[in-house]
Amino acid sequence: MLNTKTLYDKGVVLNRKMLTQSQFSQIKFSAILNNFTMFYNVAKAISFVDYATVQLTTDGVKIIVEDAKSIQATAYITKGCFSEYKIAQSKRKLGANGDTEEDEPSTSLGLNLKVFTDCLSMFIGGDYDSTLKMLHKGEGAPLMAILEQHGQENLITECSVKTMEPQDIMEFDLEDEQICTKVSVKGPELFALLSEVDRNCEEIEILLSPDDPHIQISTYGELHSESNIEITSSSDMLISFHSTTKTSNRYAFAHFKLIMKTLTYASKIALRTNKDGLLGLQVMIENSDDSNIFVEYFIMPLCDGDNTAQSDMQITV
Structure with a gap:
């Protein structure tokens, strides 16, 4: 891909085919977990079905799964768990005069949770520290996961997980x-x-x-x-x-x-x-x-x- 060299030199990505400079400028969500072991454990624990709805909000990440409309699990990975957390605000027109206002930042996407946790499992275990960086450009774009193992070899793995349209989920409420x-x-x-x-x-x-x-x-x-x-x-x-x-x-x-x-x-x-x-x-x-x-x-x-x-x-x- 063209225009990848700048990101490569900055250390944002190491695989030149993962993300171009122009694509990086369109990123709507980015977050870094310095130690993602518990994040992985929780995501793995609720992956009793493959499909999950992921909601990216200003307060953190929500991963929702449900089976046969009889059990639903929602994992809340709060913003405080991340060392860096950014989500872009979108603007919408209010009328013919062209005025705009900012929407509350929030993105919903469908994700194969088993595939995602399989990607994370590569750097789980051992005595080394690992970092997870997540990037998402917006609707229809894949969720990118960049895994870095801090040690003598300093290994880095970059994954691009396909996303889907979010499905309707049950709205349970206990007033x-x-x-x-x-x-x-x-x-x-x-x-x-x-x-x-x-x-x-x-x-x-x-x-x-x-x-x-x-x-x-x-x-x-x-x-x-x-x-x-x-x-x-x-x-x-x-x-x-x-x-x-x-x-x-x-x-x-x-x-x-x-x-x-x-x-x-x-x-x-x-x-x-x-x-x-x-x-x-x-x-x-x-x-x-x-x-x-x-x-x-x-x-x-x-x-x-x-x-x-x-x-x-x-x-x-």
Whole structure:
């Protein structure tokens, strides 16, 4: 390509075929992660489907995936996670007089998340530091990822990942006035507790109540309940607990298996539910540079089933 030499000399790109000088001047989004290991771990954890919607905003990057309109995961990589973060504002005409105003910077694009994480995996692991630079020119353009490994060899890999039109996604919302229960839990403790649950069960039932036991988690196999866990509001694993109405809903345990991949990194988890059984989980993950990454899950409940089975195993916390 022509006009690439200037970028090559500046060290923006090393592959002359990746980006021309004129193309670089049209870049709408650029960001640098000095250590992208946790970013990779989170993106990998929510890649339970290949397709993702990526939203580039002034506050950071959002990666949204959903499966069968029954579970949705959104990873929020906040602006504070990046050492450099730039997104260009666009202008639009307001009328015949030609006046313009700046729109709030935001870009949505479709992305094969598996392909993207496979690119990042090349520099994951080992004792060296790595840097990720992301560049995007705008609608229809690929997302470019420039990976640099800082070490004796100082390796650099440049990837161009094709983007697609963003698909419509479900808009889940838990309004404050509709919430029946709010729970804040220590991440490692909840992860350890759920790890004891039989992974072969098919359904999980979550009972939340203002009365004792305040939280009851039961799992159900094909014929009977496999386990029963009770947590009181005085438990050390709870940071806060507020419940106004007793609710009991069942969910596909396959969805909780997907969540467990993210809970591995959780420092704190906020759980909310409403009278319709919509379950919201917000997972806070501490990044290596004192910033935080958040992953929010929404899970739809199953239809009402037979809850009369007795538990084989009971744990009280």
